[in-house]
Structures are given as structure tokens and as C-alpha cells.
Amino acid sequence: MHKTITHLEMTHPEQLNPKFSPEPAFQVRIPEVQDYRLNRFFYQWVGKDYRWTDRLPWTDEQWQAFAEEPGLQLIIAELKNTPIGYAELKPYGTEYEISMFGLADRYIGMGLGGPFLTGVIQTAWDLGATRVFLNTCDWDHPGALQNYLSRGFQVYRQEHL
Numbered sequence: 001m002h003k004t005i006t007h008l009e010m011t012h013p014e015q016l017n018p019k020f021s022p023e024p025a026f027q028v029r030i031p032e033v034q035d036y037r038l039n040r041f042f043y044q045w046v047g048k049d050y051r052w053t054d055r056l057p058w059t060d061e062q063w064q065a066f067a068e069e070p071g072l073q074l075i076i077a078e079l080k081n082t083p084i085g086y087a088e089l090k091p092y093g094t095e096y097e098i099s100m101f102g103l104a105d106r107y108i109g110m111g112l113g114g115p116f117l118t119g120v121i122q123t124a125w126d127l128g129a130t131r132v133f134l135n136t137c138d139w140d141h142p143g144a145l146q147n148y149l150s151r152g153f154q155v156y157r158q159e160h161l
Contacts, residue, residue, distance in 0.1 A: 004160050006145060008153035009133040013125040015152040019114030025080040026112055028119030036060070036067035039074055042086035046102040051139050075123060077103060077116040084112070087120045089127075096124040098134040102141070113147050121151060 010016065031038065040063050043055055058066075067074070071091035077084050085103035089096050098120055103113055124132045134153070136144045149155075 002161060003137045003139055004158060005135050005137045006155055007135045007157040008148050009131055009156050010153050011131050016121050017150060017152040018118040021115035022111045023079060026115060027078050028075060028116055029078065030073055030075055034067055034074055036063040039063060039067045043100065045104055046085055049105055075120050079107065085116060089120060089124055094128060094130040096127065096129045096132050108141065114150065117147055117151050
């Protein structure tokens, strides 16, 4: 099956076009304790509808090694103190990749994807990023690319596989 991968980047904080939550009980936070089981749980929960399968065969040891990489940030979206989605922010020197991003299926369509992405991008800039980048493909949620473009990301490459 063919797919198109779109690579996007933001090279300056002023490119961020923030979107704020319509829901006052929405927040974006980094958990105080990084636990690989959270990364695994969110990967399986959020990614189940989008063919996120690369990490499914990982052992506990592989998950732990990944989640405890220096600088890796697990970022959680919460609504009324309930986790509803997550992102992983992975450093490469002073550049940060949003390596995973998404909301659980029942929370999509509530206007929270833009505010969540805004919080993740702002976290990267707050950590001293000189560039924030990610990729998406046509297997992701149909609104994903538009959300990234609306927040200020620019396409720098496309691959057709």
C-alpha cells in the first residue's frame, strides 16, 4: 500500500500560530515521573486506529530504554484531570522532533488538537529548541496535516512510498 510522508518544520518561535482551548479544564503537562509504561499505553491507545505498529513488539526493556533516553519528554493532554492524548518530544542537540502526537479517538473533534499541539510546540521552544520538526502521513488522522500547517509548520519535503 502506498503512502505519502510529509516532513514539516518550524525554525523560529514566532512562526507558532497558537490555538487556545475552548475548554477551560484542558491542560498540557509533562508528568513529574517518566515511566515507560505510560509511553507504551499511550502509543497503543492513541495509535490503534493509525497503524502505529513499529513499537508493538518491543519488550519492557526496549520501552524502558527508549522512554529513559536523556531529554525525551512525554507530554500528556488532559481534560478534567483525565489523560486524553500524548506526545513525545525527542531532542537531537537543540532540535526537537515531535515523534508522536495524538488524541485518543473519543476526544477528536472537540477542538483540542490545536491547543494540544500549541502546548507541545511551546514546550520545545521553552526547552531551547532552535528547530521543531515532525512528519505525518496519509495514514494519520485526516485533520493532522491541516493542524500542523495551521500552527505554523512549513513543509520541507515529501516522500511517496
